[in-house]
Amino acid sequence: MxxxxxxxxxxxxxxxxxxxxxxxxxxxxxxxxxxxxxxxxxxxxxxxxxxxxxVVVNDSVTREAITKDQMRKFLKFIHDDNVYCKYYEVVYILFHTGMRISEFCGLTLRDIDLENKVINIDHQLQRTSDMRLVIESTKTNAGTRKLPMTEDVAQCFRAIIEDREEPEYERVIEGYAGFLFTDKNGYPEVAMHWEHRFNHMVKRYNDIYRVQMPNITPHVCRHTYCSNMAKSGMNPKTLQYLMGHSDIGVTLNTYTHLGLEDATDELRRMKDLENARKELEKNREEKPVSQKMFRAI
Incomplete structure (x- = not known):
């Protein structure tokens, strides 16, 4: 052929x-x-x-981000499913860190600092067209970063590390070893493995529930995290650092995707803050001044 x-x-x-x-x-x-x-x-x-x-036309439709409600339902489904529950921690981490899947696949045990709750990202694992595994630097200088972990994310990493089976043959890829997930031959898993798993999980979900879940991939997890942080009011420069974007324009583009519902929520949040401030000032004005007795010396 x-x-x-x-x-x-x-x-x-x-x-x-x-x-x-x-x-x-x-x-x-x-x-x-x-x-x-x-x-x-x-x-x-x-x-x-x-x-x-x-060669062929990519006619698939991929949403850049899913809603918080969809994310919660998808995570609950994975958590409760007898087959896919073993992938729950990984999916949770991807939704709550915004890591690129190649960065996650490249993580080794020494990159996870559970004591200080920090993820060190300075490389990524890729598979070339001729099926070789290679270690590459992050996509940009900004891609090299240290990500803080929430306690929930730290718990997920603890579970992954505790359940990790030591491979019979520890494969070393360009000086890196101790990868979190390996295949039966001891080689670290790559993006393709997780893309296939996500595809199967979404299909299983849609086979069960009438309200269908859109296409969810590791890349969608990353964009969902970015979207959620933008909607929460995070400073764009902080979000740029967390995402590893070299160009602030890429990060700001997330904010331009916010719609009427997001704007309404933001105005409501600002109104609530203003009401809370007024209530606090009112309480201060109404609070009686205590009379202090001073003893003459």
Whole structure:
């Protein structure tokens, strides 16, 4: 099979009505299979070693963020599900830290400071088109950062570390070892593993509930965190640091996505603060001045 044959095969799948996500999954299965043939000298080149975006049209619709109510329902579903409950801590962390999935996959035990509740992010784990695992620096200088943890996030990391099984063979990737999640061969898991799990979790949710959940990916978790922080009134520069954005414009773009409901909530919040301030001043004015007795010396 040639690269042209492989491309035509995937194009035909989409023409036959298969969604982009399905075509992507098929390519995700075939590419490593053909890579094994290359590694065994059966083939000279992997026919599926090309970028999918330039071959088929991405017709999938991905929301940049989900609502707080949707996030709560999705987390509760995962927490209570007998199959997917083992992924609850990871999903919770992604929703409440805004980490890129490649940054999360690159985390090692030494990057998690539970005593000081700090996550050290200075690298990310990627898989190349020829299926090699590589350590890369963060996307920008701003991407190198230390994230503070809430107690809930810290508890999730504690659970992950406690449940982590020591691999029989500790794989070292460019000097890094002790990754949080590894496969049966001891290799660290990458973004693709979690993208597939999210896909299965959303499908399972939608099979059960009448009100459907939109497409949720690790990237959607990141944007949901950013959106929630913006709606809470967080300083844009602080949010820029937490997200690892080099350009403040990328962060500010989140604020431009706020709508009428968000504006109404913000005005209500400001009104409540003003009423609280007036009530406090009123109480101070009405409070009688206590008479103090001074003893002559």
């Amino acid at each position: 040639t690269t042209s044959h492989a491309k035509l095969f995937l194009i035909k799948l989409q023409q036959d009505g298969r969604h982009y996500s399905t075509v992507k999954t098929v390519r995700g299965v075939l590419r490593p299979a053909f890579q094994m043939a290359v590694d065994d000298d059966v083939l000279v080149k992997n026919p599926f070693g090309f970028e999918l975006a330039g």
